[in-house]
Amino acid sequence: MDDNKDQVVRHSGLSRLFHWVMAVCILILLATGVTPILGAEFEWIEPHWIAGVALTIAVLIHIVRSLSPAKIKSMWISISDIKEFIAGGGKVRGGKYSLEQKLMHHGMTGLSLISLITGWLMLLKIDTPFWQRDPFIFNADTWGILYVLHGLSTLFFVSFVMMHIYFSLRPEKAMYLRSMIKGWMTKEEYNENHDPDRWETK
Numbered sequence: 255m256d257d258n259k260d261q262v263v264r265h266s267g268l269s270r271l272f273h274w275v276m277a278v279c280i281l282i283l284l285a286t287g288v289t290p291i292l293g294a295e296f297e298w299i300e301p302h303w304i305a306g307v308a309l310t311i312a313v314l315i316h317i318v319r320s321l322s323p324a325k326i327k328s329m330w331i332s333i334s335d336i337k338e339f340i341a342g343g344g345k346v347r348g349g350k351y352s353l354e355q356k357l358m359h360h361g362m363t364g365l366s367l368i369s370l371i372t373g374w375l376m377l378l379k380i381d382t383p384f385w386q387r388d389p390f391i392f393n394a395d396t397w398g399i400l401y402v403l404h405g406l407s408t409l410f411f412v413s414f415v416m417m418h419i420y421f422s423l424r425p426e427k428a429m430y431l432r433s434m435i436k437g438w439m440t441k442e443e444y445n446e447n448h449d450p451d452r453w454e455t456k
Contacts, residue, residue: 262444262455264350264433272316273434279309280415283369287408299380306373313366328453331356349452354421355430361414365407372404 265273286302320326328350338346339353346352351359379397381387392400422431429443444455 260441261438262441263437264430264439265437267437268319270434270437272312272319276309276312276316279305279312280366280411283309284408284412284415288412303373303377303380303382306370306377309366310370310374313370329356329359331360347447347449349449352447358414358418361410362418365411365414368403368407369411372400372407375400376404 282305283302286298286305290296290298320329331353335346335348335353335356338348375392378385378391379387379389421427422434429439429447433439
């Protein structure tokens with residue numbers, strides 16, 4: 255940041271890298287998983303499972319990086335968060351992440367885990383460089399449940415991604431999009447939208 259006192263670091267370069275890697279993987283997974291249903295004809299299975307493996311690796315690394323008490327606390331949703339959000343009419347000077355951002359994060363986390371777990375189990379049904387397919391490893395009812403869960407998580411993923419993109423492009427949220435690209439927000443934006451007692455910056 256060149257020691258610019260008018261800027262506050264919000265996301266490190268590594269955090270931004272993981273965000274965009276996961277974003278690209280999710281978009282590839284949605285494109286290769288949904289467009290064939292809509293009638294597009296192409297070899298989609300291989301890029302789909304490769305993107306799934308890449309997303310799995312990125313998610314696991316992200317989980318390990320997020321295990322520090324400070325990072326867990328910054329994403330923790332408390333009763334006081336909800337009460338303050340309601341009392342303030344949605345305008346709250348919270349910590350590093352707002353209630354909406356926490357809810358979006360937890361929703362994406364849940365959908366990611368459902369998609370990845372069911373995806374890995376479904377991957378046993380196709381040939382990969384790591385194993386030969388075994389379509390009979392589960393009975394028909396179990397396969398049906400896996401497909402339903404994977405499909406439902408995909409539908410919700412589409413909605414969540416649309417909401418995420420919509421809110422990130424709103425003018426009043428431009429500082430958050432900039433911080434995910436360049437890593438920083440201005441000191442004025444920090445003071446207006448965040449409580450220094452809840453988010454102590456360096």
